[in-house]
Amino acid sequence: MKVYETKQIRNVVLLGHGGSGKTTVAEAMSFVAGNISKMGSISSGNTISDYDKEEIKRGFSISTSLVPVEYEGESGSLKINLLDTPGYFDFVGEVEEAVSAADAAIIVVNCKAGIEVGTVKAWEICEEYGLPRIFFVTNMDDDKASYRELLLKLETRFGRKVAPFHLPIRENEKFVGFVNVVKMKGRRFTHLSDYVECEIPDYVEANLKIAREALMEAVAETSEEYMERYLSGEGFSDEEISGALKDNICNGDIVPVMMGSGIDAQGFKALMMAIEKYFPSPDFKECVGVDVSNGEHFTAKYNKDVSLSARVFKTIVDPFIGKYSLVKVCTGTLKPDSAIYNVGKETEEKSGKIYVLRGKSAIEVPELVAGDIGAMAKLSVTTTGDTIALKSAPILYHGPKISSPYTCMRYKIVNKGEEDKLSSGLSKLMEEDLTLKHVNDTANRQTLIYGIGDQQLEVVVSKLLDRYKVKIELSRPKVAFKETIRQKVEAAGRYKKQSGGHGQFGDVKMSFEPSGDLEKPYVFEETVFGGSVPKNYFPAVEKGIAECCVKGPLAAYPVVGVKAVLLDGSYHPVDSSEMAFKMAATIAFKDGFMKAAPVLLEPIYTVSVIVPDKFTGDVMGDLNKRRGRVLGMESVNHGKQLIKADVPMLEMFGYNTELRSMTGGMGVFSYEFARYEQTPGDIQKKEVEARASKLDADAE
Structure with a gap:
């Protein structure tokens, strides 16, 4: 060509x-x-x-x-x-x-x-x-x-x-x-x-x-x-x-x-x-960016006779045809085997051969002039959205404006031992498609994949199997519930064990009440007088509380917003140990927590939905069915309405599909985490029953 x-x-x-x-x-x-x-x-x-x-x-x-x-x-x-x-x-x-x-x-x-x-x-x-x-x-x-x-x-x-x-x-x-x-x-x-x-x-x-x-x-x-x-x-x-x-x-x-x-x-x-x-x-248009050397606004016509600058607007990673970075040359001329500078990452690379892609066919060309679109192969650092230029004239352009993904699914690998293949395959797919996102949710022991919609995630599963020979299964994600208490109580915990030689003895009396801070698992204080519990055991008591907060006594979810105060206790000069006091604190916590009106907290998201005027009634009705509280509505461009509502995360699964169905594909939505709120009694009861096996396993 x-x-x-x-x-x-x-x-x-x-x-x-x-x-x-x-x-x-x-x-x-x-x-x-x-x-x-x-x-x-x-x-x-x-x-x-x-x-x-x-x-x-x-x-x-x-x-x-x-x-x-x-x-x-x-x-x-x-x-x-x-x-x-x-x-x-x-x-x-x-x-x-x-x-x-x-x-x-x-x-x-x-x-x-x-x-x-x-x-x-x-x-x-x-x-x-x-x-x-x-x-x-x-x-x-x-x-x-x-x-x-x-x-x-x-x-x-x-x-x-x-x-x-x-x-x-x-x-x-x-x-x-x-x-x-x-x-x-x-x-x-x-x-x-x-x-x-x-x-x-x-x-x-x-x-x-x-x-x-x-x-x-x-x-x-x-x-x-x-x-x-x-x-x-x-x-x-x-x-x-x-x-x-x-x-x-x-x-x-x-x-x-x-x-x-x-x-x-x-x-x-x-x-x-x-x-x-x-x-x-x-x-006909100008290319607009920033001159990194002085921080000033940069504007130029597409001109081949000046210094090189180009935008990478897409990446193709294919196991058969290789990796290509698709570029639009903004200024200058891109030539093979040239030293190029990734402006955003401050790294030098070599351009290698220059291609024009026609579908999957790569046609080698001697150069690309300003305004043309082509590809470079096997760039190691450069990804979609990056700017390449000469180091002596570093111009930075904005990358493509990409939609954020809000459809989420949990995934599990089917065959153990293929974790490395999965990690490699996912990273390549995400390099190709910026609307894919991977999250390791350690708090809920799940791995999540986000996309624009269910069909896209189905394609990801199929590509992983076909291209990278690794099979995953998608399922409904677990909701990040938390546990807290609503009342103040006192509880005692005594741990005593005798098995020949030194025994184990720890005895504590504690109070538990809401701390008012749902950002922290617990606050620990002590008001012990007279050395009934020696100071060197205070850290062990706190450690027992901290470990209990990882999996709460109600439904094995993380605990937040608890104030634990060590009031009194007793010890044995020979048999007491840090382990004994940690166990005593654990016994007191579990007993006191369940007496203090324990509740589940569920995450609430502020959801923004943009739909044409004629669909606002249907959308608000659907949000109400999802236990949502509509906060307001305002007009936006092109005869559309922006509806804002607080909706429990539990009710958001499958919302993308439902919104498209209601609006004929015209509705779009986004959300962000707002806060935690107490879960309604019927949902709490159902969740506690479903999680009973988790508590039984921990007890064993």
């Missing part, structure tokens, strides 16, 4: 609902451009971008893939770096990484399915990142698909920005061509995406007039001069229209709607021409 200059590059992310046809669009563009000799298909499992075993098995994208399309356009050679992203919401981290490297987006919409949740989410992420976009409508070969109906829905949902650039031509209920609204000419397909000019059918005229008028209004609004000419009835030249449309599309003020058939590879030549003409090259 040859080296392309910045002006010849278009970085385009494919967005849309799962199953809308993004991968087929990437496949068809590669085929029409002549980069591949035959189109693959999802059903056959032989597409460029869905090459992973899990993707082939499941029939949908799991990871973002890079598909560079080399295209001979009107102005010469062009390289379109397509970033094919997953459409399923569990893999949103992959989308966020891709969007951070893109300069424009194609939102793929299935004409028959219409506007889906993924379509709306794609629009929202483009708005958030300020990406120019085109709607590309697929499945036009289905005669039951209504383009006119879809167009009305797009305009209603997304506003006057939406502008049809194409209107379909059908004959005998078949999609045979389209009308180019910009050029006011008919196009009839001859072979694949090739077409010839044709007459505009009469039945298109009415819709064409409306679409053309909307386009001319948009052109007129780009300047006062154009507006005056438009109002006076003057027309615009093709060059004026094209220039005005490019400005509006680059600024996101116009969103064209184009069409095609992925299966028949129709409409993709026109799409690539639009990408060339209307989408910006990387130098």
Whole structure:
């Protein structure tokens, strides 16, 4: 593959609902451009971008893939770096990484399915990142698909920005061509995406007039001069229209709607021409970072003739194709075997060979210029989000903004002795997917894995088995209950044992009461008078209390918020020992704790849920069912509401699935730990009964 200059590059992310046809669009563009000799298909499992075993098995994208399309356009050679992203919401981290490297987006919409949740989410992420976009409508070969109906829905949902650039031509209920609204000419397909000019059918005229008028209004609004000419009835030249449309599309003020058939590879030549003409090259934007040498704000155009700087926006770790760090070059030129500097980690590495990835194929290239996307292999320190530069010009860029995971499952290894394989496999998967998180919960003796959703965690289990030959099982996580007391009591503990020779003797009288501090297990004090318990045994008494707080007498959960005071006791000058007094304190603690109105405490989380207005009633009703207390509600952008509620952690299991079901996938949530509260009596009784075996085992 040859080296392309910045002006010849278009970085385009494919967005849309799962199953809308993004991968087929990437496949068809590669085929029409002549980069591949035959189109693959999802059903056959032989597409460029869905090459992973899990993707082939499941029939949908799991990871973002890079598909560079080399295209001979009107102005010469062009390289379109397509970033094919997953459409399923569990893999949103992959989308966020891709969007951070893109300069424009194609939102793929299935004409028959219409506007889906993924379509709306794609629009929202483009708005958030300020990406120019085109709607590309697929499945036009289905005669039951209504383009006119879809167009009305797009305009209603997304506003006057939406502008049809194409209107379909059908004959005998078949999609045979389209009308180019910009050029006011008919196009009839001859072979694949090739077409010839044709007459505009009469039945298109009415819709064409409306679409053309909307386009001319948009052109007129780009300047006062154009507006005056438009109002006076003057027309615009093709060059004026094209220039005005490019400005509006680059600024996101116009969103064209184009069409095609992925299966028949129709409409993709026109799409690539639009990408060339209307989408910006990387130098349309500036790269913004921090100059580490002086701490000042850094802004620069994508320019190949200055010092090197680049962002690592994704990492691929595959046991078969190896590890690749995907980079977008911001300034300068990245060359093989160069000394590069990881700015954030203050470490030098060597670039090695430079590649352009096409799916799983790594194509070696002599260099990558500013604005281009490529890959480096086997970097030992550099990970996703890092910045590489020259040590003499250390620029630091922000990494991708990645969603936090809130779906949690407990996992156990099936075969003992494979812990090292599991640790290695998990670390590699987490290096690839930043929305995965591993937590070792020592307090509850469980290992936890966090992800965006259940499907993502299922894929993790499958990948661990397939790639790294280690099997794990997922289960419901244990809730971190704690134990405390509500009353003040006194209790005595006597430990006496005689077995020939020296015996064991310890005797204590203690009081136990709430300390008021649930952050600490216990507070220990002594008010012993007259040496009834020698001072050298005080630490042993406290040690007995400390050990009892690890597993409480109620349900074997950690104890918090207890004040223990040593009041009195007695000792034997020969038989007393530290061990005897520790045991005496243990006896006193267990007796006193169970007399002092013991209760279980459960963790309470403050949950934030963002949903469209129409779902607020259902969501609040569901939170109430989960013993939640709604704290308030406030409006946020795009007709959505932010609902805040305090909910027991026990009731949050499976909430992600339930929220998606209630809101059609539109709801998102997050949570953070708030405090511990007393558990209701019925739940406490159930938990204590369930944990009885733990107490019995400890007693033995």
